[in-house]
Amino acid sequence: MHRHKKLLITIVVVVTLLIAGAMIWFAKRDANAPAQTTTAKRGPIAALIDFVTHPFGQSNTPKPPAFDKTQYSLDDPASLWVVVNKQRSLPSGYIPASLRQPNIAVRSSGSSEMLVRDDAASALESLVAAAKQDGISLMLVSGYRSYGLQEQVYGGNVSREGQASADKTSARPGHSEHQTGIAMDLGDPNGVCQLETCFGETTAGKWLAAHAHEYGFIIRYQNGKEGIVGYTYEPWHLRYVGPALATELYKSGQTMEEFFGLPAAPSY
Ligand SMILES: [Zn+2]
Known part of the structure; x- marks a missing residue:
């Protein structure tokens, strides 16, 4: 004892x-x-x-907060992050508030198609000014498209090339991102490779791919993502989502659908 x-x-x-x-x-x-x-x-x-x-060296030091994917609605047509694709449409009567023609070179001044929502227009002006600093000229080819205008564009394509072909390159009315007022097609002022895949190989196209996110824009229809976004590669089609999300998407190489866990939208 x-x-x-x-x-x-x-x-x-x-x-x-x-x-x-x-x-x-x-x-x-x-x-x-x-x-x-x-x-x-x-x-x-x-x-x-x-x-x-944490015996293996991890500490309780808090990590930087994860990107908050719920900051903006994905459904509200006026939301910065609204996702529009072949599975997700806008109401036919939706017209964005505060549309204006950005103070940059435009294809057809005074046309309603040269309008962009105010927040995206300001960002676009910054982007075009930055490109100019690097010796690159850009022009707005197409901005806001109303539901009615999209009916004409899509209808024209269907009658020229048939519905299957039209669906690959143009959106049905209500399914066009251009109706949000925060999506736009840019191009070279001289029309080089305008709305053509080869635009991605031009210095302007390459500059956009590398720098658009710094101003809050993404190349919405990336090469090889057709099965998710529903459109072939469009190096000229930019979508304004704000710098925070644009940078996240740029870094991850993901589409909006992938990033937010939304279903792929290859077709209607
Ligand atoms: Zn477009």
Whole structure:
């Protein structure tokens, strides 16, 4: 009995010494650690708990907050992040507020198709000015298209080339992003590769692919994403979503559908 008691006391003393030693070690480590800006200075107890719960070096230091995918509606036609595709339509009567012609080169001044929603128009002016700094000229080819105008465009394409072909390149009325007022087609003022795939190979097309996100725009119909977005590659078609989302999409290489977990929309 006496020997057991002695052993127990020895164990208690050793364990106490170990804990005390660990606390002193963590306290010293904390004191030596460079000042952290992201976390308040933690005491030795917190550090010990940290060590016990994350023995392999992870810490409880909070990570930068994940991108909040719920900041804007994906359904409201006026939302910065509204997703319009062959599965998601706009009401026929939807007309964006505060449309204006941006102060940049336009294909047909005074036409309603040269209008862009005010927030996107301001961003577009910044983008075009930045391109100009790099020696690249851009022109607005097509901005806002009303439901009625899209009826004409799509109807014309159907009668020329048939519905199957028309559906590959133009949207049915109510399914065009151009009706939001925050989608637009850009081009070279001299018309080089205008609304043609080869625009992506021009210096202007390459500049847009590399820099559009800095001004809040995405190339909405990327090469190889036809099965998701429903359209073949359109290096000229930009969509304004704001710099935060545009940068996320640029970095991830994802479409809006992929990023938000929406169903692919290859067809109607
Ligand atoms: Zn377009």
